[in-house]
Amino acid sequence: MALALGDFSVAINLDPDLVEAWYNRGTTFTHIRRFESAIADFTEAIRLKPDFALAYCNRGLANMELGRYDEALVDYVVAIDRDPKLSYCYFNRGSLYLDPRRVPEGDQRSHRSAGRDGTTTRSP
Numbered sequence: 001m002a003l004a005l006g007d008f009s010v011a012i013n014l015d016p017d018l019v020e021a022w023y024n025r026g027t028t029f030t031h032i033r034r035f036e037s038a039i040a041d042f043t044e045a046i047r048l049k050p051d052f053a054l055a056y057c058n059r060g061l062a063n064m065e066l067g068r069y070d071e072a073l074v075d076y077v078v079a080i081d082r083d084p085k086l087s088y089c090y091f092n093r094g095s096l097y098l099d100p101r102r103v104p105e106g107d108q109r110s111h112r113s114a115g116r117d118g119t120t121t122r123s124p
Contacts (some may be wrong), residue, residue: 004028019049035062053083059106071103
């Protein structure tokens, strides 16, 4: 993992706009459980490519691991909005919904839809 992190970091230093390097380094940070670093890299990938659904989904996973369930839920909703066929995000969101201590039922309904900027809108 250290070699991968090193190479992704070199790629980022050489080309800070290389979305894939930010995303791949974030994924590597997730594998070694450095979730804050992963979130920072996924956030940069999203800044560079706002429709990058998989980056939202993986940032959601990192947020979930840190107990930031509301942020994770928003990330999953936005990811699904951008790519409705991203089954992995439905799985992660469903896992989040399984535990009502994480996301109470009323909050689940309020996070069903999200705007393109990641803000949620409440269902009637």
